[in-house]
Amino acid sequence: MAQDVDVLALENQVCFALAVASRSVIGLYRPVLEPLGLTHPQYLVMLALWQQDPRSVKELGAALQLEPATLSPLLKRLEASGLIDRRRSAADERRLDVTLTEAGRALRSRAESIPQAMIEQLGMPVAELQAMQASLTAIIAAATRSNG
Structure with a gap:
């Protein structure tokens, strides 16, 4: 008899x-x-900017799926750390652009070892981690569609 x-x-x-x-x-x-002076949410912001620099706050929020109220304090802390600059766009005063500083660009080379360090920490095959990332991306898409 099958268990319920x-x-x-x-x-x-x-x-x-x-x-x-x-x-x-x-x-x-x-x-x-920690040695990079970043929290995980700040690391995600830096990843987005290392991928595309500059970005507007709106574009960053969309890429990170964060609300402005969550993103703004992260950007303020990164700016205070000297890793980014925030400036009003010359073309559109309503747009706030975020750019990496020289220190922010330089930090990228120190961060390049992080993905491999995480693979080693988890001790899982890369193919399994890639499959899991694809599954999680599908879950995010499904949840986003459901939340309309």
């Missing part, structure tokens, strides 16, 4: 697995990012 699955059991919840995985993985980043 408890649909409300904590260990059966996708949200629980995602929350714990997120906290656990972000925790692994903390000691690696």
Whole structure:
């Protein structure tokens, strides 16, 4: 006789697995990012800017899927650290552009070892991590569609 699955059991919840995985993985980043003077959210902002510089605050928010109220304090701290500059666009005063400073661009070379360090910390095959990233991206897309 098949056992009934408890649909409300904590260990059966996708949200629980995602929350714990997120906290656990972000925790692994903390000691690696600390020597760079970055928190994990700040690292994500820097990744977006290393990919495309300059970007408007609106573009950064869209790329990072962050609301302005969450992004603004991150940008202020990065600016205070001398890694970015924020300036009103000459073409459109309503647009606030974010650019890397020389120090922000230089930090990229120090950050290049982080992905490999995380692979080593997790001790999982790269192919498995890539498949998981693709699955999580699909979950994000599905949740975004559902939230309309």
